[in-house]
Amino acid sequence: MGPIIGMSPDKKAETPGMQGERVGLRGLCGGVGTLPEAECGAASPLATSLDRGSVGSGGSEDEELTNLNWLHENLLQNFTLGGAGGAQPSASPLFDIEGDTGAPQNPPSSSLSQRDSLKSKPPFSFSLLIYMAIEQSPSKSLPVKDIYGWIVQNFPYFSSAPTGWKNSVRHNLSLNKCFRKVERSLGKLNGKGSLWCVDPEYRPNLIQALKKQHFPAAHAFCTPPASPPPASPPPASSPHRHLFLQGCSLKESDIDAATAMMLLNAAPGHHHANPCDPESPLDLSRPDLVLVSSDPNQDHNYSSMALQCCSSRSSSSSSSLDDGGPSPGHARHRPRTCRAGSEGFHSDEEDSDLWDRDERRHAPRCCSSSSVKHPAGKRARREVTANPELDEELKEAAGSLLHLAGIRTSIDLKKRSAKSKKLNRK
DNA sequence: AGGGATGTAAACATCA
DNA sequence: TTGATGTTTACATCCC
Numbered sequence: 001m002g003p004i005i006g007m008s009p010d011k012k013a014e015t016p017g018m019q020g021e022r023v024g025l026r027g028l029c030g031g032v033g034t035l036p037e038a039e040c041g042a043a044s045p046l047a048t049s050l051d052r053g054s055v056g057s058g059g060s061e062d063e064e065l066t067n068l069n070w071l072h073e074n075l076l077q078n079f080t081l082g083g084a085g086g087a088q089p090s091a092s093p094l095f096d097i098e099g100d101t102g103a104p105q106n107p108p109s110s111s112l113s114q115r116d117s118l119k120s121k122p123p124f125s126f127s128l129l130i131y132m133a134i135e136q137s138p139s140k141s142l143p144v145k146d147i148y149g150w151i152v153q154n155f156p157y158f159s160s161a162p163t164g165w166k167n168s169v170r171h172n173l174s175l176n177k178c179f180r181k182v183e184r185s186l187g188k189l190n191g192k193g194s195l196w197c198v199d200p201e202y203r204p205n206l207i208q209a210l211k212k213q214h215f216p217a218a219h220a221f222c223t224p225p226a227s228p229p230p231a232s233p234p235p236a237s238s239p240h241r242h243l244f245l246q247g248c249s250l251k252e253s254d255i256d257a258a259t260a261m262m263l264l265n266a267a268p269g270h271h272h273a274n275p276c277d278p279e280s281p282l283d284l285s286r287p288d289l290v291l292v293s294s295d296p297n298q299d300h301n302y303s304s305m306a307l308q309c310c311s312s313r314s315s316s317s318s319s320s321l322d323d324g325g326p327s328p329g330h331a332r333h334r335p336r337t338c339r340a341g342s343e344g345f346h347s348d349e350e351d352s353d354l355w356d357r358d359e360r361r362h363a364p365r366c367c368s369s370s371s372v373k374h375p376a377g378k379r380a381r382r383e384v385t386a387n388p389e390l391d392e393e394l395k396e397a398a399g400s401l402l403h404l405a406g407i408r409t410s411i412d413l414k415k416r417s418a419k420s421k422k423l424n425r426k
Numbered sequence: 427a428g429g430g431a432t433g434t435a436a437a438c439a440t441c442a
Numbered sequence: 443t444t445g446a447t448g449t450t451t452a453c454a455t456c457c458c
Contacts, residue, residue, distance in 0.1 A: 125433085144446080170448060170449085171449085171450090173447095
């Protein structure tokens with residue numbers, strides 16, 4: 001997975017639409033400062049989205065379009081609606097967590113071929129699938145079962161696939177540092193297992209991974225007319241990706257926007273509250289969450305730390321979603337901190353910058369890590385940095401969205417040509 | 427060629 | 443007891 005470059009944190013402030021949506025979600029959940037599912041369990045995406053009944057209504061074997069279509073249909077449309085329409089409920093079933101809004105405006109089954117395409121194996125890694133599932137959930141946390149459900153719903157391929165993929169999902173959840181286990185609240189004792197959320201610290205990794213999964217080939221295959229075609233062969237790094245994109249007729253803007261959606265939806269600066277933090281509801285509207293550090297050292301610290309740990313493969317696209325630690329063994333089999341229960345469900349903010357990876361790895365699984373903690377909001381502060389790279393990405397994302405809306409910005413054009421040049425060089 | 431990422435399978439433990 | 447969940451290990455494959 002990719003070296004992850006954190007995103008500009010200003011998303012919240014800059015995307016009122018999303019904010020409105022979040023606010024809407026928050027309002028739906030009704031609760032603030034409570035465990036995600038404890039309050040929003042009824043609003044579980046699964047509870048609503050699975051009801052849409054598009055699962056397994058399979059068809060032919062369109063192997064290619066699957067996921068961009070899916071991404072486009074579900075993420076982009078939602079986002080654009082949410083962004084342009086303010087707090088309009090999403091048209092996407094994925095985001096239709098209002099629950100009872102009836103048939104989605106753009107049901108996945110609206111297009112036969114599209115639906116059919118959903119029967120193919122997604123080109124996303126399990127990490128990304130899990131990430132998307134979690135991110136699509138209103139509470140930003142899901143039990144394993146709901147993750148299964150989300151995957152099955154959105155990728156019916158898995159509904160008929162051998163159940164080994166579930167093992168893979170669990171394996172990923174356990175193994176991947178990007179995901180954190182969150183014990184269900186005491187008030188939600190029914191139901192087995194824990195909630196899983198995305199570790200905000202690693203969210204950029206996942207975003208980057210998602211981006212990398214689309215961008216290179218997207219540029220190769222879907223180069224916009226404004227840009228010269230890449231001279232080199234498409235850098236599709238895998239046959240699967242290649243296949244997947246070969247039939248892709250999506251415009252680059254679609255792909256960009258898809259990524260943009262994810263970027264914006266999941267940027268570190270996004271500041272939807274940490275689902276792992278009982279004190280931190282999904283409240284994007286809280287201006288106090290946007291802590292902008294004026295300390296360049298902090299910024300650099302964060303940036304360098306994040307970039308270092310996230311780009312262990314020298315900004316190639318394949319650094320681990322794990323922290324990119326030096327030791328594979330360590331990276332892969334890190335002891336997971338137990339954010340368990342009401343008490344163990346500690347905020348990510350408590351994770352320490354100084355608590356380096358090794359310490360983290362060697363920390364006891366169930367940490368009453370009160371001794372090594374950060375003051376709350378430190379992460380938020382450090383993530384809201386003036387990292388120009390993040391800024392660029394955010395601009396790019398915004399440009400993509402504008403482009404999707406038919407508005408081509410100068411930034412957009414510049415970025416695209418720059419991208420094309422970059423690709424040509426490669 | 428080697429390392430890393432990813433996928434898959436399996437064993438095992440825990441818990442409802 | 444059973445099934446779901448979670449962890450860990452091992453191995454294969456692909457890509458850089």
